[in-house]
Amino acid sequence: MKPKRMADALAVAVLGGWASIAAAIGDMPGGPKVNQLNLTAPVTRIAEEQHWIHWFVMWICVAIFVAVFGVMFYAVWKHRKSRGHAPASFHESTAVEIAWTVVPFLIIVGMAIPATRMVVEQKDTANADLTVKATGYQWKWGYDYLKGDGEGISFLSMLSTPRDQIEDRNYPDAKARREQNPTYLMEVDNPLVVPVNRKVRVVITANDVIHAWYMPALGVKQDAIPGFVRDTWFKAEKTGVFRGQCAELCGKDHAFMPIVVDVRTEADYLKWVEEKKKEMLARTDDPTREWQLADLNARGEKVYAANCVACHQANGKGVTGSFPALDGSKVVLGKSQAQLDVVLHGRPGTAMAPFRQLSDVELAAVVTYTRNAWGNKASDNVVQPSEVTAARR
Amino acid sequence: MSAVLDHPGDHAHGHAHDHPSGWRRWLYATNHKDIGTMYLWFSFAMLLVGGVNALLLRTELFQPGLQILRPEFFNQLTTMHGLIMVFGAVMPAFVGFANWQVPLMIGASDMAFARLNNFSFWLLPVAASLLIVSYFVPGGATAAGWTLYAPLSVQMGPGMDLAILALHLMGASSIMGSINIITTILNMRAPGMPLMKMPMFCWTWLITAYLLLAVMPVLAGAVTMVLTDRHFGTSFFNAAGGGDPVMYQHIFWFFGHPEVYIMILPAFGIISEVIPTFARKPLFGYSSMVYATASIAILSMIVWAHHMFTTGMPVTGQLFFMYATMLIAVPTGVKIFNWVATMWRGSMTFETPMLFAVGFIFVFAIGGFTGLIMAVAPLDIQIHDTYYIVAHFHYVLVAGSLFALFSGTYYWIPKWTGHMYDERLGKWHFWASMITFNITFFPMHFLGLAGMPRRYADYPMQFADFNAVVTIGAFGFGLSQLIFLWMVIRCIKGGAKASDRVWENAHGLEWTVPSPAPFHTFETPPVVK
Amino acid sequence: MVSATSSGTPYYFVPHPSKWPMVGAIALAFFGFGLASWVNGAPFGPWLFAIFIAILAYMMIGWFGAVARESESGLYGERVDVSFRWSMSWFIFSEVMFFAAFFGALYYARSIATPWLGDLDHRSLLWPDFQATWPNAGPAGVVEPFQTIGPWPIPTLNTALLLTSGVTLTIAHHALKDNRRAPLAFWMLVTILLGFTFLGFQAYEYVHAYSELNLKLSSGIFGSTFFMLTGFHGFHVTVGAIMLSAVLFRILRGHFTPQRHFAFEAAAWYWHFVDVVWLGLYVVVYWL
Numbered sequence A: 001m002k003p004k005r006m007a008d009a010l011a012v013a014v015l016g017g018w019a020s021i022a023a024a025i026g027d028m029p030g031g032p033k034v035n036q037l038n039l040t041a042p043v044t045r046i047a048e049e050q051h052w053i054h055w056f057v058m059w060i061c062v063a064i065f066v067a068v069f070g071v072m073f074y075a076v077w078k079h080r081k082s083r084g085h086a087p088a089s090f091h092e093s094t095a096v097e098i099a100w101t102v103v104p105f106l107i108i109v110g111m112a113i114p115a116t117r118m119v120v121e122q123k124d125t126a127n128a129d130l131t132v133k134a135t136g137y138q139w140k141w142g143y144d145y146l147k148g149d150g151e152g153i154s155f156l157s158m159l160s161t162p163r164d165q166i167e168d169r170n171y172p173d174a175k176a177r178r179e180q181n182p183t184y185l186m187e188v189d190n191p192l193v194v195p196v197n198r199k200v201r202v203v204i205t206a207n208d209v210i211h212a213w214y215m216p217a218l219g220v221k222q223d224a225i226p227g228f229v230r231d232t233w234f235k236a237e238k239t240g241v242f243r244g245q246c247a248e249l250c251g252k253d254h255a256f257m258p259i260v261v262d263v264r265t266e267a268d269y270l271k272w273v274e275e276k277k278k279e280m281l282a283r284t285d286d287p288t289r290e291w292q293l294a295d296l297n298a299r300g301e302k303v304y305a306a307n308c309v310a311c312h313q314a315n316g317k318g319v320t321g322s323f324p325a326l327d328g329s330k331v332v333l334g335k336s337q338a339q340l341d342v343v344l345h346g347r348p349g350t351a352m353a354p355f356r357q358l359s360d361v362e363l364a365a366v367v368t369y370t371r372n373a374w375g376n377k378a379s380d381n382v383v384q385p386s387e388v389t390a391a392r393r
Numbered sequence B: 001m002s003a004v005l006d007h008p009g010d011h012a013h014g015h016a017h018d019h020p021s022g023w024r025r026w027l028y029a030t031n032h033k034d035i036g037t038m039y040l041w042f043s044f045a046m047l048l049v050g051g052v053n054a055l056l057l058r059t060e061l062f063q064p065g066l067q068i069l070r071p072e073f074f075n076q077l078t079t080m081h082g083l084i085m086v087f088g089a090v091m092p093a094f095v096g097f098a099n100w101q102v103p104l105m106i107g108a109s110d111m112a113f114a115r116l117n118n119f120s121f122w123l124l125p126v127a128a129s130l131l132i133v134s135y136f137v138p139g140g141a142t143a144a145g146w147t148l149y150a151p152l153s154v155q156m157g158p159g160m161d162l163a164i165l166a167l168h169l170m171g172a173s174s175i176m177g178s179i180n181i182i183t184t185i186l187n188m189r190a191p192g193m194p195l196m197k198m199p200m201f202c203w204t205w206l207i208t209a210y211l212l213l214a215v216m217p218v219l220a221g222a223v224t225m226v227l228t229d230r231h232f233g234t235s236f237f238n239a240a241g242g243g244d245p246v247m248y249q250h251i252f253w254f255f256g257h258p259e260v261y262i263m264i265l266p267a268f269g270i271i272s273e274v275i276p277t278f279a280r281k282p283l284f285g286y287s288s289m290v291y292a293t294a295s296i297a298i299l300s301m302i303v304w305a306h307h308m309f310t311t312g313m314p315v316t317g318q319l320f321f322m323y324a325t326m327l328i329a330v331p332t333g334v335k336i337f338n339w340v341a342t343m344w345r346g347s348m349t350f351e352t353p354m355l356f357a358v359g360f361i362f363v364f365a366i367g368g369f370t371g372l373i374m375a376v377a378p379l380d381i382q383i384h385d386t387y388y389i390v391a392h393f394h395y396v397l398v399a400g401s402l403f404a405l406f407s408g409t410y411y412w413i414p415k416w417t418g419h420m421y422d423e424r425l426g427k428w429h430f431w432a433s434m435i436t437f438n439i440t441f442f443p444m445h446f447l448g449l450a451g452m453p454r455r456y457a458d459y460p461m462q463f464a465d466f467n468a469v470v471t472i473g474a475f476g477f478g479l480s481q482l483i484f485l486w487m488v489i490r491c492i493k494g495g496a497k498a499s500d501r502v503w504e505n506a507h508g509l510e511w512t513v514p515s516p517a518p519f520h521t522f523e524t525p526p527v528v529k
Numbered sequence C: 001m002v003s004a005t006s007s008g009t010p011y012y013f014v015p016h017p018s019k020w021p022m023v024g025a026i027a028l029a030f031f032g033f034g035l036a037s038w039v040n041g042a043p044f045g046p047w048l049f050a051i052f053i054a055i056l057a058y059m060m061i062g063w064f065g066a067v068a069r070e071s072e073s074g075l076y077g078e079r080v081d082v083s084f085r086w087s088m089s090w091f092i093f094s095e096v097m098f099f100a101a102f103f104g105a106l107y108y109a110r111s112i113a114t115p116w117l118g119d120l121d122h123r124s125l126l127w128p129d130f131q132a133t134w135p136n137a138g139p140a141g142v143v144e145p146f147q148t149i150g151p152w153p154i155p156t157l158n159t160a161l162l163l164t165s166g167v168t169l170t171i172a173h174h175a176l177k178d179n180r181r182a183p184l185a186f187w188m189l190v191t192i193l194l195g196f197t198f199l200g201f202q203a204y205e206y207v208h209a210y211s212e213l214n215l216k217l218s219s220g221i222f223g224s225t226f227f228m229l230t231g232f233h234g235f236h237v238t239v240g241a242i243m244l245s246a247v248l249f250r251i252l253r254g255h256f257t258p259q260r261h262f263a264f265e266a267a268a269w270y271w272h273f274v275d276v277v278w279l280g281l282y283v284v285v286y287w288l
């Protein structure tokens, strides 16, 4: 409570008569507070220690700063020509010079000691209760539960703030909408759900470019490097929903791929696992079944909205110069085999990443959809999941 | 340094026959002063271009939501702002100072290789036009950040290739420039001036030039690998072919970290010239200053991975780079303490150069301390790639490098133009810059600690107020620079006549030649006693 | 311009205004725009690049011609000579750092990235079939199989060629110092021919690699480092050979004296530097 009041007071002081946009909306639950001044409130021991060492190092620096500049401004004030101060002529002193080399060195050592212990602790990912894989995609996150309760669960997690709150140019009342939304830009459709007081190891990788999985409240930030895996860990000590964002420049929608972690009690977590598993079971479809065009189209539209719109846009027109239009594209109108090839294997060296992680049905649906949507009327306009299964080989 | 002359620097021979005029004077220049002037104007122009980029992106960030820019264009602005400021504004400005001042300060007739010197300069406008044209090619300019991290930089359009080739040219320019400066300093000092009596500014540039020689070729290698990954099927930074994206970061930062000291060491040199003059007292601890500068340069080669704490290095790597980075605070501290000791019991006056110098120490130190805070690896995990870092490096680059450049300009401009600048305008410039600078960049610390990532085109509502303040400050800071431009133009056009030894307590050979410094100086070397 | 009116050579030489730097800058503008459009498939790219080469050649002939004339007419005093020495040494240092970037990449890829890609986490999560051996073509199986080139016979032969050329160059240097012009020209010619023979073998080896071993620039990290290192080295040999040829040309025109022949020495230093880089390559690329 207290730091918050201090923050508000300071903000008011700094901003003067400024009509505060931030104050009107209030703090974000699990995210940044209005005009927050310091690190996000910690919910893990690691994050708590980060607070502590920040406090420790910063105040040492402030003390040195005050001392050094106290001396300097004293000189500026007293030893001025306008006050008639005559210049001395000394220009060295070995004793003083040694002193101000050794003392800072010792201070540095004093800072490094606790920092060393913390580095070792942060890197210790052994003995986790739950292992989750997080994969960065342009521009969303994918989660796979690898080990522990919930093993086998897997889903994508992407920004749920609608575009009509973001783009002022396309939506005249976007401003009014986002000013009603305290979790603007830090909300997702499927949060990562984990149990409280359990050590969670997060294995992190990426599909296309480098992203970074950044959760301030958990004290975690780890780059997601395509083709490599890295890991980190956290053990949340409080339940609640916590929010973070992608912290490594990853292209156009870098600002629009937040991370939400929902920490639940053990019981609630297990309940969620069960539900999620049921849901996934209901969704698995049989890739050998023959699908109708209409069904594929309907399904494909959803897959497209989840995976492709960011680049190729809802109207299939792409972004000139960056992302080709699919509406009217030769590839989409050509042989389905060629299009499957692009979607399955991507185009190396471009933003078009492979989408092998989608199921055969999803791929068949999205390809079918693009072949029939907008102005497209491809000749072999239905692609069956079985064709995808074959093309995967 | 106490330099006493046998011969006055200028001398009787008329040289009208080779005082070129018209466009040839500039395009075909071989005179270090003319080339220095071109460098300085070029870098100021680039400061404006880079500044306009910054103001555009700040305008977008004035409020949450996307108002004026598409996010891909926002990323282009951020990237080009960084590239232009670093390679177009700050580095060439220091080379401009070296061109003007090094020969004057060591009593040389010109730079060692006058034609090469001109070549170094003219590569810069070429490189700048590559960068600026890249905005207009399909896909626009590169948007991968000034660090050009692979594989994002492999994804970019043709704008990226233009940026890579621009970097090659600017690198070649820097390498030739450094060779020139090293040779001039090592070989053309006036008789009687040993290295350990050379002005501090020349020392800092000598060491900087070595840093440039050591790291610019490495940058060239890094971006060449990006180029071949993009077009020739290599897999340096592609795990599928056995490469590693993180390898790019290692190579880049092996260049990139020394690069930031390349941008600050000459600034230290300028400050070390200005403070003794206005404190009317010799520089405290000259030799420890030299050793400190050299230690900073050497240490800077082994700290690069402090930019990579979140890439997932092994524990030993993190610890090594954390310790090495923190160590740099010691020699930097020595410099700060020496400046304060120089001021101590001096007889100070506060003309504009001194104001900027004192302002520099004060604000640069804030940036240094935040650097130290980020060097603490377990904490950097929180603040890496947030606005905290943006705050840090603008404190050391704007209030550091840029303020030192202003200080040096006010200090030497009477020598360059022969006129005193308008002291009132100078004071206005200083106070306006100082105040708006802090309004712009101080709140960024809060944003960063609160978790606002950098290179974001849009942000949560809770960050709105500080961002608004930052944007307002940025416009104020930009406007303040117009005062500087106005001051420079007026000073060139006219103003009180400057004496030879412009400042009461100024020492050094540059003050023994007339103001403005004649076209040719020290054609026969002065003898320093 | 003679900057001092005292007798003999000036204290320091400061040249007249000169158009060559400007010409060079224009050349490099064509380089930048030309190469950028070429790699992106613009049809005019190669033409712009050709213009770059033409202007560059014009500049080099003009600029170096001017330098040679100034040198021969005695404008360069002792001090200018020292300047040249400093500058050439530090230029070579910067070249060393350029190669260091690529050697560093090779080291990193081999000793850090490869074992990392093949460790337990990576095998279980991303690359189940990857064997962390060197050479490798990356874990994704996207690179066609290829064979590598061992140290025998061509690289060893090339080593011998370059080492011999270092010796012949030294013989030439001694001839120059003793003012024996005929052997000087002869040994220079031998050196240059050895250089070109080296390049010929290298070219043969590349053709062999591409056509028979299926080893290409795109052969994963091995192909990347192999061709970039040997390629840049080959490029430097070419530059060195051009430098030596220019020196030979000047020798034939009677330039240089036994006491003063910095251009010769600079080219020789450069040649030795290229030699040393080759030895490094021979060991880490072909042998290990």
Ligand code: HEA
Pocket (backbone or CB within 6 Å): A061, A064, A068, A103, A104, A105, A107, A108, B147, B260, B261, B263, B264, B306, B307, B308, B325, B326, B328, B329, B330, B332, B333, B334, B336, B364, B365, B367, B368, B369, B370, B371, B372, B374, B375, B376, B380, B383, B384, B385, B389, B392, B393, B396, B397, B400, B401
């Ligand atoms: C002029 C440029 C300049 C200078 C001088 C510095 C100086 C320093 N920098 Fe900075 N830095 C940058 C430019 C610069 N930096 C840039 C551009 C980036 C971002 C790049 C990017 O990602 O785009 C960056 C990023 C950066 C990072 C990476 C952060 C991250 O990405 O996560 C780190 C981490 O360690 C760091 C540390 C330091 C340190 C320790 C110093 C030290 O040299 C500071 C030393 C000074 C002092 C400490 C103050 C004075 C000392 C005393 C009064 C003595 C007594 C003090 C003590 C005993 C504490 N810098």
Ligand code: HEA
Pocket (backbone or CB within 6 Å): B047, B048, B049, B050, B051, B052, B054, B055, B057, B058, B078, B079, B081, B082, B083, B085, B086, B090, B144, B145, B146, B147, B390, B394, B397, B398, B401, B402, B440, B454, B455, B456, B470, B474, B475, B476, B477, B478, B479, B481, B482
């Ligand atoms: C020396 C280098 C230097 C300098 C001088 C500056 C100067 C400024 N920088 Fe710079 N900045 C960098 C180096 C520098 N920066 C780097 C390396 C990055 C990282 C890039 C990356 O992430 O890749 C960066 C990133 C960066 C960001 C983060 C962007 C992001 O993460 O998305 C921001 C945001 O506010 C910013 C702002 C500013 C501002 C407001 C100034 C101001 O000081 C500019 C002031 C100057 C002018 C405004 C021009 C002069 C005036 C006129 C032309 C008159 C007209 C003016 C008006 C009408 C007002 N910079």
Ligand code: CUA
Pocket (backbone or CB within 6 Å): A136, A137, A139, A210, A211, A212, A246, A247, A248, A249, A250, A251, A253, A254, A255, A257
């Ligand atoms: Cu993903 Cu930034």
Ligand SMILES: [Cu+2]
Pocket (backbone or CB within 6 Å): B256, B257, B260, B304, B306, B307
């Ligand atoms: Cu650094």
